[in-house]
Amino acid sequence: MIEDNPGRRTRKAWSIKRRLTILYMVSAFGILFLSSVFLYWVLASRLEKEDGQFLAAKISLLREILEEEPNNRDVLKEEIEWETAPFRLAKYYARILGPGGKVIIETAEMQRVAPVGIFPNPAGLSEIPARAVRRKSKNGHNLLLMSALANV
Numbered sequence: 001m002i003e004d005n006p007g008r009r010t011r012k013a014w015s016i017k018r019r020l021t022i023l024y025m026v027s028a029f030g031i032l033f034l035s036s037v038f039l040y041w042v043l044a045s046r047l048e049k050e051d052g053q054f055l056a057a058k059i060s061l062l063r064e065i066l067e068e069e070p071n072n073r074d075v076l077k078e079e080i081e082w083e084t085a086p087f088r089l090a091k092y093y094a095r096i097l098g099p100g101g102k103v104i105i106e107t108a109e110m111q112r113v114a115p116v117g118i119f120p121n122p123a124g125l126s127e128i129p130a131r132a133v134r135r136k137s138k139n140g141h142n143l144l145l146m147s148a149l150a151n152v
Contacts, residue, residue: 048144052132055146058094059129063150066096070151076105096150113137114145122147 062079069075080094093114095106101116114137123129123146132144 048132048134051144052129052146055092055132055144056129058092059146059148059150062094062096063148066150073105080105080107113139113141114143118143119145119147122149125149125151 062076065075065079076096080096093107093110095110095114095116096104097116098104118135118137120133127148129146129148132146135143135145137143
């Protein structure tokens with residue numbers, strides 16, 4: 001018998017067992033990867049929705065305080081300064097602006113972290129803000145912002 005190309009090595013085909021094993025490993029990795037990406041997306045969107053609901057609840061509470069006790073700044077000060085104290089795990093800031101955009105009360109360091117100009121347009125007097133807006137502060141922190149009108 002004479003070979004056509006005596007110096008060339010013939011390539012041995014993979015067995016069906018090896019091919020099925022590799023196909024199984026690749027498909028299992030793909031399914032696990034896609035499942036992980038999907039679960040991460042669901043978790044991240046759920047957490048952002050809950051953060052927005054938290055901010056909307058705080059806005060509702062501040063509106064209620066302003067309606068029930070419009071001249072009692074001590075209650076506002078307690079809610080804004082004490083409730084936003086730095087010992088909390090999730091830090092949030094609050095600011096109440098009066099007519100003409102004059103600051104009535106705000107959390108300490110609020111102007112440095114979140115100046116008035118980066119906030120979205122406020123929700124109406126009878127509206128509950130539906131969605132928070134994500135922005136970056138000057139120092140690179142991620143902020144979740146929400147604003148609404150209230151009777152002051």
